[in-house]
Amino acid sequence: MARIGVDVGGTNTDLVLECSHGVFYHKVPTTLKNQSIGVVDGVQGICRKAGIAPSEVQMIVHGTTTATNITIEHNGSECGMITTQGFRDILHIGRHKRPYNFSLHFDVPWQSQPLVKRRNRIAVRERILPPSGEVAEPLDEQAVREACALFRKRGINSVVIGFMFAFLNDSHERRAKEIVLEEMPDAYVTLSSEVANVMREYERFSTAAMNSYVGPRTAYYLRDLDARLREAGVLSKLRIMQSNGGVSTVDACARKPIRILMSGPAGGVIGGASEGEMAGTPNIITVDIGGTSADVSTIPGGTVKIMNPRDTYVSGHPVLTPMIDLITIGAGGGSVAHIDAAGAFHVGPRSAGSEPGPACYGRGGTEPTVTDAQIVLGRLDPDMALGGDLKLDPALSFAAVETMIAKPLGMTVIEAALGIIRIVNNNMALAIRSNSVARGIDPREFSIMPFGGAGPLHGVALAEAISARDVIVPVAPGITAAVGLLKTDLQYEHTEAVIVELTKAGVAEIDRINVALESLRAAVRAELNGDGIPREQQQITVLAECRYHGQGFELRATMPDGPVTEANRATILDSFHDQHQQDYGYSYRQAEVELITLRAIGSASVPRIVIPKIAPTNGSSIDQALMFVRPTTFDDGRTLETPRYDRDKLLAGDHVPGPAILHQHNATTLVPPGYVAETLDHGNTRIRAIGA
Template identity: 65%
Template sequence: MARIGVDVGGTNTDLVLECDKGTFFHKVPSTTQDQSIAVVEGIEQICNIAEIDKKQIEVISHGTTVATNITIEHNGAEVGFITSKGFRDILHIGRHKRPHNFSLHFDVPWQSHPLSKRRNRIAVTERIRPPTGEVEVPMNEAEVRAACAIYKKRGVKSIAIGFMFSFLNDSHEKRARDIVLEEIPDAYVSISSEVANVIREYERFSTVAMNAFVGPQSSLYLRNLEAKVKNAGIPAKLRVIQSNGGISTIDGCAKKPVGILMSGPAGGVIGALSEARLAGTENILTVDIGGTSADISTIANGQFRIKNPRDTIVSGHAVMAPMIDLETIGAGGGSIAYLDAAGGFNVGPRSAGSQPGPACYNRGGTEPTVTDAQVVLGRMDADKFLGGDLPLDPELSHKAIKEKIADPLGISVTDAALGIIKIVNNNMSLTIRSNSVARGYDPRDFSLMPFGGAGPFHGTALAELVSARDVLVPLAPGITAAMGLLGTDLQYEHTRSVITNLFSADQAAIDKVNAVSADLSAMGKVLLDSDDIPNAEQAYEVIAEIRYHGQGFELRIPMPTGGLSLENKAEVIDAFHKQHKADYGYAFDDALVELYTVRVIATAKVRHHALDPLFKGKPDDVENAFMYERETVFDDGTSHITPRLDRGKLGAGTTVDGPTIIIQHNSTTLLPPGYTAEVLDYGSMRLTKS
């Protein structure tokens, strides 16, 4: 049996192959015009490297940024939005929150980049009565057909449907969908009761509109990839990682692409957590630095966090989809350094990507990037990048930095390059602190884990800036996200709002909550059964999302085994108080507590990729790993003749003193003066101050 994990980034597509012969890693440049091209080419190449027949591949787990890129670039589908009469402008009004409370000059993303233009938002007559879900006003089907006629005239083929109180009764939304498909058979239709079946009309409408916005292109990509894999003669099941860290089918993600908006970064967090556990480390700050962006997350006590619904914002739009708690900023190897109109020195978020790429790629890029700075400082050797597969031109890096940064500022090229590195490091450190310190975590209790192709270049500098305990570099930093794709489980989530005052809940109210849990579990079972998962391997986690009466958002509390009852509801209330105190530092022990939403997570364990212990190191490992030495400039401005070591020749237990640069095919680790690296049992390296 062979399995492949494929993670597509803005610059490179990373692959890991697990088979009887061992584990193999590979990188290919991403094909921005069609990500699936690089995916299929990479699969064929890594099979050739491992010398196995591609027909042996049984599963391909894929992390994609296609939906993420659509939201960043604002180039999704033209969306028609059918809603209840009187609520046409909910998507424009939002929550009346100012993005920056004390600024007179700010952008309101949901207004400046609407998911559905006002002219395409059409209200129809219908009304569901809360709290029972009875039909108060039947839906006017003629108005829905009239809306379809307008959409056909305008060429709008992606339709979102969101009615008030449809989470109590979805009959109107489902009938409206049927009508749309009768009138526009090739339409991509999303209804809120299937995409986000929860209370709060703005968040629900925004989520279904986002699904329609990214849906057509995401679905086309996924179906195209599926066809390309099949046409290439690869009989593998194709799976896609979701924002919540679970994997799902192509069909499920094509219908609900709002669940894969953070697909790519999720794999990195899972891969990092897996290696941290092998290293005996429970607390890590993960920093996944690729060519375009840096994804940052905090893992405490060996468990990654799921974002609170109030924080699930994508490109300024509310999205009620479960996501691993991480932050993404435009800081990567391809981030462009520039001087703004006021002469300010900036790095990112614009990126050179893979085409044309940094100036040193010699593909036509002329703007200086972080990678060019690393080349100028002697940290990235032109003849060893990606194992020599991509030769670099140092003269082009020097020229770009000199002309665009050094000369205008009247400083040396070396100082300009150091400035680029310092600025991008400080940008990342601020985000690390916002994801850790601002959440109540002390970085001094955490190891910083840098990965991605560019991560280990910045590891020690970032650890110093945020006062992390030490640095933990994974076995294959540039492939860590792809490795995470082979370390996660099948997972499907279903939610439904069922507002219940837990203090006064009687048996009838509790029976209603348990009935919703059973219904949602049955929906998850249908999907697991369709994946041919035996009953014995299916698992269901029931979560109660709870708040204080009148509070804005909820916290997740596990539902007791066997369901809610009159006897155990007090335990659920007490668990909520404790969780609220852990998250916010206080609790209101005498306040009314409401169960707002029931969430059921249906899972099936999948065999996780397991690293083999590394070979034991010998006294002469460092000597045998020596390749050559060259002059290198470090962050403190000092220059040293620095040896290059082949990481593949360093066994477990070996220690290396800085200054040293440790090279491998998919990444390079910078070990400054005053630091020591120790190779651990499973191949990761712990970097500490000597």
């Protein structure tokens, strides 16, 4: 079975192919104007490399940043919203939180960059009452039609429908959608009850608005990619990585693109967890450093963490969709170094991307980047980038660093380049601490796993900055996120609000819970059936989201097998108390517990990519992998003659003492003086201080 994983980054598109001939890796420049062009080129290229026809590929799993980039660049669709009269400004008011309590000058993203402009939010008469979902006032259908006429006049074709308490009764939202499609047949319509069928109107409306904001462009990209692949002779299934670490279909992600807002980074975390398992190291902090950004995630005990819904913000807007717990900052190989108006020295978050790219690319870029600094320091060999496929001009890097940084600050070019590296490393170290130390995790018990095209150049410096145990470099660092795409399962999630005092629930309340359970299981099973998954391969898990009476947010609890009864509801209660104890250090075993939401997760396992073991060392010298020796400047300012080794020629058990640089097609690994790199069984590498 031939399968391809494709991860699109800001600079490069990474691919991995597994087939009967083995495992192959490939990297091509990202085509920013239309990412699908680069994806198709990459798929064709890796098929040629593996010696197979594109028609032999049976599945492609794709991690995309399309939806993410729309939120970052604030260039989504112009949206219209139809909402309940009196609640037009929910999206503006939000939770009335001050992001910085003591600042008089701060930006509130949901107001400065609204997903739906106020003039396009139209209130109509309708009313549904809690807690039963009773209709107190019918929907004013004529007002909905008038709103559509206004949207047509303004050229708006993406519509959000969000009514109060629609999570208890969605009949008004569904009817409003029917009317909108009658009046605007080509409209992209999102119902709040479809994308976030839970309470809390601001978060629910924001989620629906985000779906419509990124939806049209994301849906076009996914369907265009599917069509282009078929034109290129690739007839396989196309699957998309979701933010929660599972994969889904093109159609499902086109309808609910909020599921893929963190699609790209999710593959890296999954791949990192798998690499940690191969290295026998369950405690991992992954740092995925690409051309534009660095994504940080902490994986304790080999378990990928899912963020609490109250923390899932994208570009400052709350989005109630499951996401892998990670932090993204603007720090990558393309991050631009600059001096601001006050004379301060910065690196990032702005990136040169792939067009024009770093100065050394020779594509017209004149600003110095992290990549240019690495070349000035001799850590990147200009004639060895991408195995020699990408020719770099060191003179352009030197000129950019000298002109923009060194001369204005009165320092040498080497000092300026070292400053660029130190600043970007400190930015990443702060992000790592916020994802570990700030959450009660001791980095001294964890290994840093740097990957992405730029990751292994920074691994040891980051480990030193946070006192991590050691550094583990994956088999193919520049392709790790793509590898992760072939190590994850198909997955769908559905939620339903069921607000019940669980401790006091009687027969009627328990019946409500069981009816909702059956509805959720049916919805998830329908999606799995629609994807052609045999019944025996389908797995459905239901979770309860509960809280103590009076609390503001929920925690997940385990549900009993089969229907809920008065006898087995203690399973939910005990699980919630245990989770509260684990997260907060205390619990109230006698307190009232409320069930707020039921969440069904349907999954189907797929074959995982198998990374073969490499040959063990025969005791021979590592000189068989020696390529050449060149001067390299390290963080302590010393410039040393440093040997380069072909990483692909190292055998399991080989030890390479620093200073050294390990070359491979998709990444370069830096081993500073005082460290040693040990090649592990699968070709991955452990770097630790000598004597540690």
